[in-house]
Amino acid sequence: MPMTSPRDIVIPSALRPRDGRFNCGPSLVRPEAVAALVAAAPTYLGTSHRQAPVKDMVGRLRAGLVELFSLPNGWEIVLGNGGTTVFWDVATFGLVDRRSQHLVFGEFSGKFATATAEAPHLADPEIIDAPPGSAPEPVASDVDVYALTHNETSTGVAVRLARPAGTSAAEGLVAVDATSAAGGLRWDPAQVDCYYFAPQKCLASDGGLWLAACSPAAVERIERIAASDRWRPASLDLGVALANSRQNQTYNTPALATVFLAVQQIDWMNANGGLEWAASRSDHSSALLYDWADAHELVTPFVSDPALRSSVVVTLDIDESISADDVLAACRANDILDIGGYRKLGRNQIRVATFPAIDAADVEALTESLDHVLGALR
Numbered sequence: 535m536p537m538t539s540p541r542d543i544v545i546p547s548a549l550r551p552r553d554g555r556f557n558c559g560p561s562l563v564r565p566e567a568v569a570a571l572v573a574a575a576p577t578y579l580g581t582s583h584r585q586a587p588v589k590d591m592v593g594r595l596r597a598g599l600v601e602l603f604s605l606p607n608g609w610e611i612v613l614g615n616g617g618t619t620v621f622w623d624v625a626t627f628g629l630v631d632r633r634s635q636h637l638v639f640g641e642f643s644g645k646f647a648t649a650t651a652e653a654p655h656l657a658d659p660e661i662i663d664a665p666p667g668s669a670p671e672p673v674a675s676d677v678d679v680y681a682l683t684h685n686e687t688s689t690g691v692a693v694r695l696a697r698p699a700g701t702s703a704a705e706g707l708v709a710v711d712a713t714s715a716a717g718g719l720r721w722d723p724a725q726v727d728c729y730y731f732a733p734q735k736c737l738a739s740d741g742g743l744w745l746a747a748c749s750p751a752a753v754e755r756i757e758r759i760a761a762s763d764r765w766r767p768a769s770l771d772l773g774v775a776l777a778n779s780r781q782n783q784t785y786n787t788p789a790l791a792t793v794f795l796a797v798q799q800i801d802w803m804n805a806n807g808g809l810e811w812a813a814s815r816s817d818h819s820s821a822l823l824y825d826w827a828d829a830h831e832l833v834t835p836f837v838s839d840p841a842l843r844s845s846v847v848v849t850l851d852i853d854e855s856i857s858a859d860d861v862l863a864a865c866r867a868n869d870i871l872d873i874g875g876y877r878k879l880g881r882n883q884i885r886v887a888t889f890p891a892i893d894a895a896d897v898e899a900l901t902e903s904l905d906h907v908l909g910a911l912r
């Protein structure tokens with residue numbers, strides 16, 4: 535059979551997703567949210583972040599998250615600029631007291647571990663790692679922060695959040711990177727002290743902001759370190775961020791559109807049934823992909839343990855006889871965007887976001903489109 539150039543493959547329009555955005559972040563922003571931003575723009579965009587319209591929006595963001603996560607009394611939503619990557623530095627200065635433990639099972643979980651390892655004011659962290667595609671268990675230890683990732687976006691592994699056996703918040707805070715999980719995966723606040731994230735994934739907004747849901751034990755830790763003589767840059771000072779958040783402000787200027795779009799997404803989720811409803815959407819969409827892969831002779835879920843398979847980021851290995859790069863090129867030529875695997879993982883793989891904003895009908899259309907592309911390339 536003559537070799538077809540991937541870019542020349544035409545997916546019949548009846549098979550194609552209506553919206554072809556499947557990136558894991560920045561991810562699909564709902565058109566309704568963008569329309570609402572345009573409508574609000576004349577009295578919102580370009581106005582002072584120290585005045586009521588913007589402060590009220592930050593207040594709605596904080597209150598909306600408390601509702602979405604059903605947070606108990608005493609929990610607080612803290613926010614600042616710089617996204618999750620900056621929060622690792624913020625936590626290194628203002629949340630870890632002496633020593634942290636890190637579960638490392640992919641690109642993102644490794645980065646926080648590196649940040650604490652390089653900090654001169656902290657003892658070397660305890661690292662427990664596991665190969666990509668799996669996840670380690672936390673182990674009770676003499677650390678004061680247990681750090682892990684709810685959903686490892688680089689590999690498509692999601693873990694159930696639980697304190698290390700026999701520990702309580704008084705012994706060690708559980709700090710969870712929930713960047714690609716927050717708003718799409720269920721969790722129990724009793725098992726966590728600091729659930730931090732950025733809004734460009736399940737919250738279907740844009741990047742540049744970090745948000746952290748903090749338990750009373752985490753707030754107490756933040757305030758204790760903030761009152762100590764440990765040096766920390768003001769822009770990375772978690773105590774400064776906490777004080778500003780309580781005023782519905784950030785230490786310096788936030789991206790107003792990012793705040794607005796996050797509120798749109800959180801209100802949409804809360805109005806429809808909250809986290810359970812949102813997580814169910816992702817359950818449904820991801821099951822469509824895993825079931826499709828299980829039935830396809832050329833496609834295999836990368837995460838072999840079904841209990842660890844993420845419902846918000848689906849990673850699928852493609853048979854070596856077909857280049858995943860060719861699949862990606864054919865998809866992109868047909869407006870199906872960003873389904874490439876995580877580069878550093880180096881596998882012949884596709885990776886698809888099934889965040890709550892992404893329609894199951896589009897995920898189903900994606901499987902039909904992939905059937906067409908794989909058929910044309912084989």
Ligand SMILES: *Cc1c(COP(=O)(O)O)cnc(C)c1O
Pocket residue numbers: 559616617618619620642683685686687711712713714732741742
């Ligand atoms: C995307 C992502 C990050 C990085 O977020 P930024 O806001 O770009 O810094 C960190 N952790 C996880 C799990 C992610 O998915």
